[in-house]
Amino acid sequence: MITVHNLTHDYEGKGNASVKDVSFQIPEGTIFGFLGPSGAGKSTTQALMTGLLRIQQGQVLYDGTPIQKQHQDFYNQIGMSFEHPNLYGKLTGLENLTYFAGLFSGGTADPRALLDAVGLTDAAHKRTSAYSKGMKQRLVFARALVNNPRILFLDEPTSGLDPATAERIKQIIRDKRDEGCTVFLTTHNMQIADDLCDTVAFLYDGAIVAMDAPRNLKLQYGEKSLVVEYRQDPTRAAKSSGDQASGDQASGDQASGDQASGDQAEGSGREPSTDPSSHTPAVQREVLFPQNPADTRRVAELLGSGLIETMHSQEASLEQIFIKLTGRGLS
Ligand SMILES: Nc1ncnc2c1ncn2[C@@H]1O[C@H](COP(=O)(O)OP(=O)(O)OP(=O)(O)O)[C@@H](O)[C@H]1O
Numbered sequence: 397m398i399t400v401h402n403l404t405h406d407y408e409g410k411g412n413a414s415v416k417d418v419s420f421q422i423p424e425g426t427i428f429g430f431l432g433p434s435g436a437g438k439s440t441t442q443a444l445m446t447g448l449l450r451i452q453q454g455q456v457l458y459d460g461t462p463i464q465k466q467h468q469d470f471y472n473q474i475g476m477s478f479e480h481p482n483l484y485g486k487l488t489g490l491e492n493l494t495y496f497a498g499l500f501s502g503g504t505a506d507p508r509a510l511l512d513a514v515g516l517t518d519a520a521h522k523r524t525s526a527y528s529k530g531m532k533q534r535l536v537f538a539r540a541l542v543n544n545p546r547i548l549f550l551d552e553p554t555s556g557l558d559p560a561t562a563e564r565i566k567q568i569i570r571d572k573r574d575e576g577c578t579v580f581l582t583t584h585n586m587q588i589a590d591d592l593c594d595t596v597a598f599l600y601d602g603a604i605v606a607m608d609a610p611r612n613l614k615l616q617y618g619e620k621s622l623v624v625e626y627r628q629d630p631t632r633a634a635k636s637s638g639d640q641a642s643g644d645q646a647s648g649d650q651a652s653g654d655q656a657s658g659d660q661a662e663g664s665g666r667e668p669s670t671d672p673s674s675h676t677p678a679v680q681r682e683v684l685f686p687q688n689p690a691d692t693r694r695v696a697e698l699l700g701s702g703l704i705e706t707m708h709s710q711e712a713s714l715e716q717i718f719i720k721l722t723g724r725g726l727s
């Protein structure tokens with residue numbers, strides 16, 4: 397169990413703390429996602445938890461023992477990947493991993509197997525100065541696994557990776573968790589957090605604003621919506637096209653209406669919309685919120701019209717909930 401207790405950190409000591417009274421616990425064998433926009437204090441928290449930054453205020457405990465009292469062996473048990481890949485550019489990928497493995501006193505993983513797992517077999521003998529950003533990222537991730545860590549700290553492990561490679565990395569993280577590894581993962585990416593994490597904490601301006609399982613956050617803060625696609629009533633369509641002074645005007649309104657419906661999960665306006673990706677102008681799309689009586693009436697009206705093509709319920713995303721709680725997005 398990792399316990400972080402009232403952690404506060406002020407780099408310059410001028411009363412503008414980058415981490416403010418942050419507390420959480422991470423049970424063994426779980427993935428904890430630390431989410432927040434740039435500058436929220438994620439990497440600072442990771443640095444405090446791993447002893448890279450000296451703790452000013454608060455505590456970080458591993459199975460009840462403060463990090464300051466951990467023995468050197470502690471570092472044999474943790475794996476870390478940093479947001480900025482720090483590799484030896486003159487060494488190949490394989491040499492980097494082999495060198496790093498030599499720094500640990502316990503058993504280590506086979507560097508070739510790790511390269512294979514992250515899809516770098518073909519680049520094993522290439523100097524890392526010639527690696528692309530994503531390749532460096534994967535090598536840093538593989539390096540975090542080299543000492544078969546019991547605890548993994550991963551700072552943006554999938555940023556800049558193509559979807560297939562990101563999926564591969566995500567699966568390795570899940571496998572590690574299933575083997576009993578405890579994972580602290582920092583990211584801007586809500587989808588990754590949703591896919592991977594047992595618990596997520598939203599960090600905003602150095603402080604935790606919400607923390608729970610993704611599902612519970614959605615149940616607590618997210619508003620479910622119904623997405624209804626329906627054929628336009630031909631008689632009304634003809635009338636409305638006659639009514640419109642300009643077709644462009646109509647499509648412009650519909651596009652912005654769609655934006656508004658995206659906002660509805662955060663509780664703002666409720667306007668019908670047309671899916672701009674749809675090439676069939678006669679098909680309309682509306683996002684409706686069953687909690688809203690007017691929307692409930694609209695659902696009944698649409699059901700009665702017999703024009704519905706598809707209808708499905710949609711959960712709020714973690715990103716929408718983050719915006720609802722903080723008033724801003726993650727990028
Ligand atoms: N070495 C430092 N000296 C002074 N201030 C720092 C230092 N490192 C970070 N900060 C400040 O602390 C705050 C939190 O930074 P941190 O790197 O922890 O954010 P982050 O959430 O990891 O952001 P990102 O998503 O961009 O990586 C920022 O305001 C940053 O400017």
Ligand SMILES: [Mg+2]
Pocket residue numbers: 438439440479551
């Ligand atoms: Mg960071």
